[in-house]
Amino acid sequence: MLLFQIISCPWFLISFLVPCYGSLQLGFSKLQRGHRLDRKLIQSFPELSFLDCVIECLVTPRCKSVNYFKGANFCEINYENKTTAETRYMESAGWVYSEKEHWPKELAGACSNSTCKINQTCKHKRYSEDKFFECVLSDCGIPDKKGIDLNTTRREDAIGIHRRIHASCADGYSQSGSGWLICQSNGEWKYDIVCTVLPNIAIGKPAKQSSTKSDYNAACAVDGNRGTDVGVDKCTVTGDGDRYPWWRVDLQAVYYITSVRILNRGVDTYGVDLSFQLRDVTVTVGLTESDINTPCGFFAGPGTASQLVVIDCPTSTQGSFVKISKTTEALTLCEVDVFGVPV
């Protein structure tokens, strides 16, 4: 009973009661002032006291931490904490960050014994005789549809019921729709985004390079073999002494080229790592073999072992040839993917 009194107590009284509740003190002592966790929101609540905000987290199984803005009594509950989403933990004036684990479970009252599912939240039922709590849907979960990139979400996006998040399509996919995902009241996402796999238009097409070392010829970059051990998997390698190496592919039709991906070499069977040689790489596009000069992009490098370097071309870059060149010796490509749509 005392517990419920604490919960409904005004903020200023809590400090008097804390000495009796050592574990509450732990929660307060571990508050991270001037910080919050960004873009991992389940739900937000205006006009909530700090302790009610913590309780909201305690009764929601998915919740791991809260952000609280004292100036506006604004509460945000998060599905990650600063350990699981390190890069999202940031300084933010006026905010307080707190982790669920620092608060006594008992603060949740009857809900501390609930068996609510991960996508539910526990609500107290004060006047019911048989049961003191019920589980209601809280969120739509973290979307995991293939091809969807959640790195473009916005500050206010949340996964809770009636909330929405902004997504985009990952590299190698084309996007249609507004990009919004809406969490419906039935706990299911409504996707206003369709990500379609783009075909790799370079695979199997005729390729050439400025010079060739041994049998590491130009075709090795469009053979569909994505292994990165040069000796075993066959990648392209230009000849020793070739100071301006280049490689090109003939797509055999004109395309709007959206992006080019280069799969870099990895560590070989002998443990040798030459992946750093992928540097100062220029990608150009052209309509004829003799004029491949429209810039698509540049990779300064140095590359890392088995890195997939993604180069996005400016919109409406047109061509039927793609050329990769550099101004230092040794150009090695384990695979080159080209994405685009026919003109």
Ligand SMILES: *[C@@H]1O[C@H](CO)[C@@H](O)[C@H](O)[C@H]1NC(C)=O
């Ligand atoms: C953060 O969340 C993880 C995973 O749920 C948990 O193991 C960890 O104890 C939490 N808190 C901290 C401070 O790491």
Ligand SMILES: *[C@@H]1O[C@H](CO)[C@@H](O)[C@H](O)[C@H]1NC(C)=O
């Ligand atoms: C939770 O369950 C335990 C044992 O089942 C019981 O002793 C305890 O009083 C319960 N707590 C609440 C808040 O209902």
Ligand SMILES: *[C@@H]1O[C@H](CO)[C@@H](O)[C@H](O)[C@H]1NC(C)=O
């Ligand atoms: C999103 O960003 C994280 C790191 O911030 C990265 O590991 C992940 O691959 C990115 N996802 C996509 C689909 O680009």
Ligand SMILES: *[C@@H]1O[C@H](CO)[C@@H](O)[C@H](O)[C@H]1NC(C)=O
């Ligand atoms: C909620 O999660 C449970 C499993 O924990 C799952 O069976 C159920 O389908 C989920 N509900 C919705 C609406 O996604």
